[in-house]
Amino acid sequence: MSPADDVDQAVQLSLATLRTAPPDSWDAKAGSLEWTCWETVEHLSDDLFAYAAQLGPKSPSLDVPVPFVWESRRPGGPRNTVHADRAAGPAGLLQVLEASGAFLIAMVRTASPEIRSHHVFGASDAAGFAAMGVVETLVHTHDLAEGLSLPWTPPAGLCSRALTRLFPDAPQDTDPWLTLLWATGRGELPGRPRLTEWRWYGEPRP
Template sequence: MLSDDLTRTVALAREALGAVADLDWQAPAGSLTWTCWETVEHMSDDLFVYAAQLGPATPSLTTHVRFGWSRRRDGGPALTIFVDPAEGNRALLQVFESCGTMLASTVDAVPTTRQSFHEYGPSDASGFAAMGVVEVLVHMHDVAAGLGLPWTPPADLCTNALRRLFPTIPAGDPWPTLLWATGRGELPGRPALSSWTWDGSVRAG
């Protein structure tokens, strides 16, 4: 996947969330134990961290870039990127958009052969772009459930994300398949997953 896929995904999420910026984002995010606010912070944090992983000229393949992180509450997400809740939902959206731009710009800037650590296995710029797309698509599903927001992303984004990070999953309706692959629902003949990972390994060619 490319930086354009990521930029498009972030823009779609930003537009959808902007339409409900006046709602209470402290509502639970779907089936998660996080609030909608925390989930958008988590999306922002993922985008930032993926950019950070690709940033060094010689990244580690065995550990994260050593930015500090913390939790604001027990059970909340472990994050580097936070926004003061007093600043409001629109400030959080600006941070989300900024972090998306950071990752997209980094994907374009680094050599395509550069690889860096991820807990599911080392990946390259294309892989990290795809991870960013998946994090935004599926966590928007969680936030949308919490806020009563319609969210059905374009099929081509889902198809490309599945092809890049879930190459062994049989083809099907791309959005429900991506939700199933990330532990969010069932498909005919496929029970819900209790655990899951993606495959960000470097692809030939």
């Protein structure tokens, strides 16, 4: 599958799971996060939108992000450019997520493979931003699934491709989904302590 196809698959799987949530459950905390499930979907939507935006300029900056305004709606809430209209309800919230994913999918499909753009974890290319979008979608859907009491286990191949692109030091002989949770500070692997700090490596590699 192409990097854009991976983003599409991750977002559609996430949406299919989140659409089963009870409509009155969105103010629950999202797993171990300090955000509500509603705020976490807004944050995920914002991540996907921001990665798409980084690929937009013809000559992207390698030093700073595209300067959209980020605002938190409450103390301790996520700082986003993207916020969903609460009056639109959960269906509207998930439509915002799907639209943000579509922006990233389109930009990954059309951006020049030579483009490099800023990210705090290393200037990256379109395939790198696609992998970031996949990781954000998979792990934040995990957070949401915990808060909403929903089952969530994404495909091993999708996890493996994201790990290969962004986490070159992650073990390769363990379950890919459990390994991705470990690599993002959300779980443990046999013989390995839970990570309290983590990062990915977005720079293109030979």
